[in-house]
Amino acid sequence: MGGGESLLDVQALFRPFIERLERGCGDAEKVLLVSHGGTLLGMLPILFKNVDHAFAFAHPPGNADVVIAESTSAGWVCFSWCEIVPRPQTTADHLLPI
Numbered sequence: 001m002g003g004g005e006s007l008l009d010v011q012a013l014f015r016p017f018i019e020r021l022e023r024g025c026g027d028a029e030k031v032l033l034v035s036h037g038g039t040l041l042g043m044l045p046i047l048f049k050n051v052d053h054a055f056a057f058a059h060p061p062g063n064a065d066v067v068i069a070e071s072t073s074a075g076w077v078c079f080s081w082c083e084i085v086p087r088p089q090t091t092a093d094h095l096l097p098i
Helices: 007-025 037-047 053-058
Strands: 067-072 075-081 084-086 095-097
Antiparallel strands (some): 067 075, 084 095
């Protein structure tokens, strides 16, 4: 089925969206972002410093799964990916169960 957006199309929109979200939320402590799983798989590894695509595809979010992250001075860091805590490394073989 043609006519949809490619991963590169979505990527071109995603980073500016996150930047607008950060500016628009000001001092908000928490923000809830709801999305399709495919968007999460494709975009969050680009955003997060400690999650790569290999990790994301090895642990795809299921229906209503939760990913918890925080914007830090070093960039976005994932603290919980579907109840798995990624370590600072970007490889899927360094996981801590919650």
